[in-house]
Amino acid sequence: MRGKVEYTLSSGNVFADLGLPDAEELLATNEEPGRLGRALFEAARS
16 A cells, blocks of 8 residues: 655745745746747647
8 A cells, every 4th residue: 555645735836835036036937938839839730
């Protein structure tokens, strides 16, 4: 039998979850490249 796995729900901001200073700014600056990449991927598929 396996033991219980402990986990913590994310706040939605991994930087804040890690306790990093300026977590909101880090999240904002790291979301933009992902949005751009997804948009380019979708455009290439159509």
